[in-house]
Amino acid sequence: MSGDRTHVQAFFTARAAGWDAKFPDDGPAYAAAVAELGLRAGDRVLDAGCGTGRALTPLRAAVGPSGTVLGADLTPAMLEAAVRTGRDGAGRLLLTDVAALPLRAESLDAVFAAGLVAHLPDPVAGLRELARVVRPGGTLALFHPIGRAALAARQGRRLTPDDLRAEDNLGPLLARSGWRMTSYADEDDRFLALAVRGR
Numbered sequence: 001m002s003g004d005r006t007h008v009q010a011f012f013t014a015r016a017a018g019w020d021a022k023f024p025d026d027g028p029a030y031a032a033a034v035a036e037l038g039l040r041a042g043d044r045v046l047d048a049g050c051g052t053g054r055a056l057t058p059l060r061a062a063v064g065p066s067g068t069v070l071g072a073d074l075t076p077a078m079l080e081a082a083v084r085t086g087r088d089g090a091g092r093l094l095l096t097d098v099a100a101l102p103l104r105a106e107s108l109d110a111v112f113a114a115g116l117v118a119h120l121p122d123p124v125a126g127l128r129e130l131a132r133v134v135r136p137g138g139t140l141a142l143f144h145p146i147g148r149a150a151l152a153a154r155q156g157r158r159l160t161p162d163d164l165r166a167e168d169n170l171g172p173l174l175a176r177s178g179w180r181m182t183s184y185a186d187e188d189d190r191f192l193a194l195a196v197r198g199r
Contacts, residue, residue, distance in 0.1 A: 005097065008119045009075050012051070016077035019052050020085065026054060029145040033192050034058040034112060037141045043109040044068040047091065048098045048130060049116035051075075053082030055143075059112060060090035070103075072096050099126045106135040114143045117164050124177050131178030136199045140179055142170070144191040151191075165191060 015022075034055060039045060039062035047055045050071030059069045069091030073079050079093050096102055098113075099120065111130045120126035130140060144151060148166070152159045159166075164173060170193055171181045179195035 005074065005121055012075040013077045016052070016075065016081045019078070019081060020054070023145070026145040029190055030055050030114070030143075031058040033114075033141055033143040033190065034062055036192060036194065037062070037110055037112060037139055039063050039067075039110055042066045044107065045070070045110045045112060046101075046103070046108050046130075046133065047071040048111050048113040049073055049119065050082065050093070051078045051114070052085065053079075053087035053090070053093070055112050055114060056082070056087045056090040068092075068108075070094060070108075072098050072101065074098070099129050101129055101133055103133045105132050108134045108138060110134065110139045110141070112141045112143065114145070117142055117170075123164055123173055127174060127177030127179065131197050134197045136197055138197045140174075140195040140197065142191075142193040142195070145189075147186045147188050147191050149186075150188050165193070167193075 041064040043063045044067065045059050045063055047059060050073045053071050056069060056071050063069060071091050072094040074097050076095055079095055082088055082093060111134055117123055148159055148163060164170060167184050174181045174195050178198050180198060181193055181195045183194045185192045
């Protein structure tokens with residue numbers, strides 16, 4: 001997938017209305033990934049590239065009524081789909097580019113990002129922006145409900161050595177962006193890399 005912003009917007013606009021119907025069984029995988037983020041009641045968390053908001057409900061459950069849940073996405077049609085499902089009740093939706101967030105530095109405890117990295121025009125700059133808005137010691141979850149090989153097969157492509165999500169590439173990419181990778185799982189039924197924001 002190209003990281004060009006216009007291309008990304010066009011791709012997701014065309015698919016927004018049917019997105020949840022195409023992937024109806026992903027809910028438990030999202031909930032399990034959110035659980036591994038280690039959120040506590042009262043935490044402030046961002047779902048970066050939230051799409052139709054499938055992570056917003058488990059994020060709200062994790063931080064409770066005293067916490068803050070934000071969902072940011074570049075594509076209006078995806079946010080409109082989130083509103084139609086009522087997921088906007090779990091968090092505040094922001095129409096924005098995650099590479100230029102309208103948030104104060106160190107204002108969040110964590111970021112959850114499903115399928116985001118491949119869509120960033122400049123992955124280092126995008127991940128650095130996520131680090132900017134997270135407090136030192138805060139956490140990042142890079143998630144996908146299926147692993148890299150299963151995703152490549154679904155998309156009719158081969159895995160290549162330059163795949164950003166390969167462990168040998170992702171660790172250094174995160175390090176250059178202000179994060180330290182703490183765990184990495186790439187299995188048929190999920191991809192989840194966790195990282196901690198440096199001091």
